[in-house]
Amino acid sequence: QVQLVESGGGLVQAGGSLRLSCAASGRTFSSYAMAWFRQAPGKDREFVAGINSGGTTNYADSVKGRFTISRDNAKNTVTLQMNSLKPEDTAVYYCATKDSSFWYPKSLFNHWGQGTQVTVSS
Numbered sequence: 001q002v003q004l005v006e007s008g009g010g011l012v013q014a015g016g017s018l019r020l021s022c023a024a025s026g027r028t029f030s031s032y033a034m035a036w037f038r039q040a041p042g043k044d045r046e047f048v049a050g051i052n053s054g055g056t057t058n059y060a061d062s063v064k065g066r067f068t069i070s071r072d073n074a075k076n077t078v079t080l081q082m083n084s085l086k087p088e089d090t091a092v093y094y095c096a097t098k099d100s101s102f103w104y105p106k107s108l109f110n111h112w113g114q115g116t117q118v119t120v121s122s
Contacts (some may be wrong), residue, residue: 001112002026004095010114012085016120020080022095022113030073033103036080038091038118045094049080050103058103063089085120093118 008020020036035050049059049069057069068081078095093116096109 002097004097004111004113006093006095006113006116009093011119011121014085014087014122016085016119017081017083018085018118020082020093020095020118021114022078022080024076024078024095024097029071029076031084032097032099033101033102033109034069034070034071034078035096035098035103035106036078036108037094037096038089039094039115040088040091043091047106048093048104051078052103053101063110082106082118087120087122089118090120091118092098092116 004023005023012018016037031053033052036048037045039045039084047060051069051071064083070117071078097111098109
């Protein structure tokens with residue numbers, strides 16, 4: 001059974017940084033794509049960043065140049081480094097994986113963590 005546990009959320013001022021981590025277990029981590037999604041109050045869950053098993057990455061336009069996704073296959077972890085945070089980045093952030101090595105299509109992510117709250121104050 002795939003398990004994903006996020007950590008690293010919190011409260012930060014606009015312009016600040018946070019680093020989210022996701023620890024995965026239950027299967028061979030290195031073989032599968034990973035991603036971060038987020039959901040703000042009253043909005044649908046949206047894709048933030050994805051990384052293939054081989055390390056190729058993709059980002060939502062709203063976070064390009066500010067966020068970086070990476071993976072450590074030896075530690076079974078995926079991280080999201082978030083810089084230059086804005087109030088509109090406030091959301092619950094979810095780690096996700098799927099039964100494929102490619103992040104695309106985004107709709108097929110089917111294993112989710114419990115989420116971690118990120119709040120950016122203005």
